[in-house]
Each structure stands twice: as C-alpha cells, then as structure tokens.
Amino acid sequence: MSRPSARKAAPKGEYIETDSGNKVSRRSAITGTANITLGGRTVIMADVHLRGDLHPTRAAPSTSGKEPITTSISIGRCTVISTGSVIRPPSRISRGEVHYYPMKIGDNVFIGPHCTISAISISSHVHISHHVTIHPFAMIKENVKILPHAVIPANMVIPSGSVVGGQPARVVGEVGEGWGVGGGVSGGIGGGEKGGEKGWVEGGDLRELVRSVK
Amino acid sequence: MAQPFPYTYYSCDCYDSKVAAAPTKHASQGIPPAEDEDERDFDPRSPGANYSLYPLEHLLYCEDCQQIRCPRCVVEETLNWYCPSCLFEVPSSVVKTDGNRCTRNCYNCPVCSSPAVVTTLEDPFDPSSSGGPWLLLCTYCKWTSLEIGIEFEKHTGITAQLARLGNGGRTIPSHKEREKERERRLELDKHKSRDILSGSEDSPTTDKRDDGPPSHDDIYANLSAFYKSQLAAQQPSNPFSPHDINFSSPSSFSRIMNLYSSSTSKKQKREKPTPMREAASPLEGLTLHSPSTDTAIIDRLKTSGWSRTLSPAQKLAQMTPTVRFTSDLRPLASILCTKRGKRCRSCRHILSKPESKITSTRYKIKLLARNHIPRLSLRALHTSTSASASATAAAAAILPFNYDSLRPGLPIHFLLHISNPLFDPVRVTLATPSLTPGRVHTRVTILCPQFDVGANTDVWDDALSGSTDTAAGGLKRFSASGEGGAGRGTEGSGGAVEAGKIWERGRNWTSVVLEVVPGKDGKA
C-alpha cells in the first residue's frame, strides 16, 4: 500500500510543486519563464524544454524601449508533458525578420516522451504519443489521438475526433464515442497501480495521472 | 486503434446471424464471448475476428436490444458535411452539386498529401501590385504548383482559377466553350460526310487541330452530352405517342388510364422501343485504344525514368486516376468530413447523436457500452518483493515491465482487473483454454475463475445508507481513497498469490491473478 503521505516525507523530490498544483521537474529546462503560463495541476517532466524565450515581439521593432512581456506558451490544466519533449512556439519569417507566435495548449492534454511540438494550438483532451513531431502552425482540435512517430506537417488542421498517424500524418481513423470517458474517479478509485488499473484513460481527465506523478 | 500493449478488445457477436436472431442478455453477464461457448468457440486469431473485435471506447449499447453495438451493427446517418481544413460547414445541396470536396482554398499536396499553402512568388525588390504571382506550396515535401506549370493571379478563389488552368498554363475550356466546340465539330463532321457523299474531295478537314488524345474531362463531357441527346430523342413530343415506354412518367400513366376507361378495350399493339445506341465517335465520347499513345507512354518512361512516375496511392488520390506522370498531377482539394449519428441496426433506436454545430464536440445522445458492460484490463503483476510494495511500485515506475521479452517456461503473473459500471453487483465466471491455440502453446491458468464484483453505488449513498457510525467510517474511508491510497475497503489475499482467491477487491472492482507460462515455439 503506497500512501502519498509517506512519499511526501521523502527527501527532496523530483518535482517542484507550485501553489496552483503544477509539478515541474527540477531537471526540466524552462527558458523565458515570464512568458509561460501553467493552468494548474500540470506536469512538466524531466528534460522537457519549454522555449518561453521565443516570444512574440511588437510589430514596430524600432522602439528601443523595454519589450512588453507577452505570453509565448500557455498551457491549461491537468496537462502532462513527458520526458524529453520540446515545446517551441512557431515562427514565421516576414521581411527578413523572425516573428514568433504564441502557442496555446488546452486542458487534459497528454504529450508523450520525446516529442517536438511547434503547433499554434492544441485543444483539450488530445493524446499525443511518443516521438511525435508537430511542425509550425499545425492546429489540433479537441479529442484527437496522434499515433507514435507521426509527423504533423506545417499548417495542418486536425479536426476533432480524429486519429492521425504517418509521415506526413494524415487522418487514419476516428476516436470512438467513448474517447476520454471514464477513468479518473469512477474507473480506478482505490485501484491505483496496485489494482492493475491505471486510473486514467487516453483523452480523458488526467487528474489521476497528475496525482500519481511524484 | 493502436493501443498500448496489453490491451483489451471486446468481441461483438453481430457477425453471427444465429445470435442476432435470438438475442441473449449480456447486461448482467461477464465477458460476452465467455457466454454460450458450448455452442460456438470464438477464435480471436481467425482473420474474420478482426471485424468483430473492438476496443471498449468504440462500442455503443442499445438499451432496447440489451446488446453491445459495434461499428458493424450500427447504421450511420450523416448530419452534416464540413471541410477538415477550414472547418466550414458545407450544405448538403452544395455537396450534391459540387461534390465532396472543399471549394475554398483548401488544397493538399498531390505528392505527399500534406496541406499546401498559397505563397507568393513576388520579387521583394520589384513588388507587383497584386502581390503575386501566387503558387501552391507543400511545406512538407516542398512540391510547388510550378512543377506542373501552374501560377495563380490571385491568392483567393484558387478553385475557380484551377478550374480554368491546365497543367503547363494551358486554359481549360469551360463547360459552355466545350459545348460550343462540340457543336462546331459536329456540324463540321456533317458537312464532311455530306461532302464525301456528294463526291467533292476538297473538304475543309485541315481545321481539325491535333492536340493529343482528348482529356478525361473532354471525354466525360462528350459522353454525357451524347447520352443526354439520346434520352431527349427517346422522349416523344407527343405525350400520347405509342412510343412512350416510360411507365413511371405521368404521360404514360394518363395514357394507360385513358385506355382502361375507354369502352373500346382493344389491346394496343405495343411497339418495341428503339434501343439506345452507344457512342460511335470521339465527339460522342467514344475512346478508341490507340497503340501510338502506348508507345508514347513507353518512350516517356524511357526518357523521364521511374522517378517521374506516380505511386499507386498518388494515382488513386487524383481526380483522374488514369494519370501516370508527375507532370500530370493536380493539386487535391481537401475531401469533406461528416458528422454522423448512429442507430441500432436491428431496432433503429438512436445510439449516438453529436450536436450538429461543427465546432461543438458534445453529444445530444451517447449510449456507451462502458456504462453497461464490465471493463477489463490486464497488466503484469510485480510481486518480487511484496513486503515493500511502495519500493516495488517505485521500481516499476522506473523500469516498466517488458511485455516483449517473456521467457518460455517461466511463469509470470498477470493481474486481471474487472470493474463494474452497473448499479448491481455482478458474478463473473472466467474460462480459458488451458493451452492457447496457435503456434506457441502458452499455458494460462486463472487462479480464481469465479468471483463477484461489487455494485457501482455512489460512495455517498453507501455512506448515508448505513448507520451514523459506519457512515462516518465510510466518509473517512472515502477521503483516504480520494488521496489515491489503495487502502480503502480492499480485501483479498493481500500480496500472496493463492489459487481460488481473488487478489484484491474494491467498491466496484475485483482483480484476480492469471498465471501465464509462455510456451516454446511449436517448431523448435
């Protein structure tokens, strides 16, 4: 029986927990912290690189004053970014200058290990498997599953409810009506790892998974 | 869809018409295939099983039939069409007239299927007034419409521009122009034949310009015009003509009624309709195979090589699947998607109905199987050091069990977890062949084949129904479990694998241990 209270007493943990319940690994690389917002109960695992330093600048670069602080990455609630993933806001070159665009990631999004994400937006309840590459300005709508090793081409819009895979990725199927339903409290209460049931389902509420991250 | 191993698939027995005729109640039973196994054995390895095995989230449940409903035993009805790329809804009337493709600026690369973007070719040092010329660019494989010789004047209305632009910049005639051209040629042909009949040899045949074999569109336009003219010829000008054989037309109906009402009921001699003739000339859509086009294609293959030819997938994605070379490619307008409702195939009740708004992901009706049948999951059991469970769990978290390296002859324990969504307790009876079929005979033993799974009662109901004393206890237990601890109200063998005993039990779930002894390769 593994009780959380026993674990909290453990020496200096892997994660720093913020007031709103975000868990950020001490081994993650976060640059431009001021430009990043985390919704709460979101997990940033080890070796994750959040490029908050690549933030949008004002259209008139001639003003030599201080650059206003703008959000470059905003991540919702109960979202998990797994080991080794890189989150890099998309950019576009216009008139010889690189312009970054703010990236938005929704709630209950699971990003698997070793992904490179440059999407313009990822909506809620999206499950991204491992080793997925999302090229700049791709837009991923709600309830999407991205299969391992998929490469999402730039500017692609993935409609909600799709399963995508391949290089370049295309829509290969639809998630069932039951996508993301269950898990959480009703599925494996008291079960935990011990009960053989993981307390969360793909695309579902990730609270249980976030809680299990220690 | 690809699931992380090990996964659970549910078998829908709709493939078996015998079962469909006499529906059996699965609602209070365990695993559907476990039932009436005397009558039939479900073989998950048979190729046909691919069509009856589904993950739980793809299954719906018909409350009237008390059956799970898989994608094969539902009927779908389209609620609306939309473009997956621009997410605009397309009215069904437009789908009927313009086909199932987006008519906005949504195009895909004909080489790799990625979305293509409209970009400018404008010289930054010599800007044009329109900002163009424009082209379609695939940002994934870097294909551009310049490769097929297409440039656009405007960055909007790509579909309209493409309709007039052939590969290499040649103009595609519009429907009307085509019609005119055909009329002109038909006239010409008539003149020609008349001239030949009258014996004059100097007919103006030089007019016939030779621009290779007619395009797919030309052939189609010619054929459809030909058949239309044939149909028109069949339609008599006089509605009471005896040649009118169209039984469903109002004219023939009135004619027949007239026949019967008249006192003279003599049988009218029914004339056989003149059969419609088939296309007889290229202007009527006839295409004759010419060996010269074949040799031209072979010559082209020799000069341009394999790299200039198309893969089957690229070919099939094209509007005219007869194309062979990369220079024949056309950008692909994105194919529309649908939002669909689902009905039970046998009783027609609605099982799922999404909200019709494109942006909405909610459902008006959604009857999921997971709310009606137990959920099963299988996982390897870590029991090496059961004394310090937390240490094992931590080790397991770091080093996940490798399901790909089961050693023959070495027993492994798996945990089968069954959770009950129903508000009544269920009794589960499990069965397995002692040796798995197939090449590798693996011995599977269910240590506890018969057990109960508790009802999915509300935790609060549970607490309130008891006496105040137990209620307090229940609340306390709940809060403890809410923290994620596994300690609440669990009972079982408590760490030791023992035959005939369940491993662990919770409010609405039970887990039992399976012993698996992987077999050796049958051939070895």
Ligand SMILES: [Zn+2]
């Ligand atoms: Zn079925």
Ligand SMILES: [Zn+2]
């Ligand atoms: Zn579109």
Ligand SMILES: [Zn+2]
């Ligand atoms: Zn391409």
Ligand SMILES: [Zn+2]
């Ligand atoms: Zn039904």
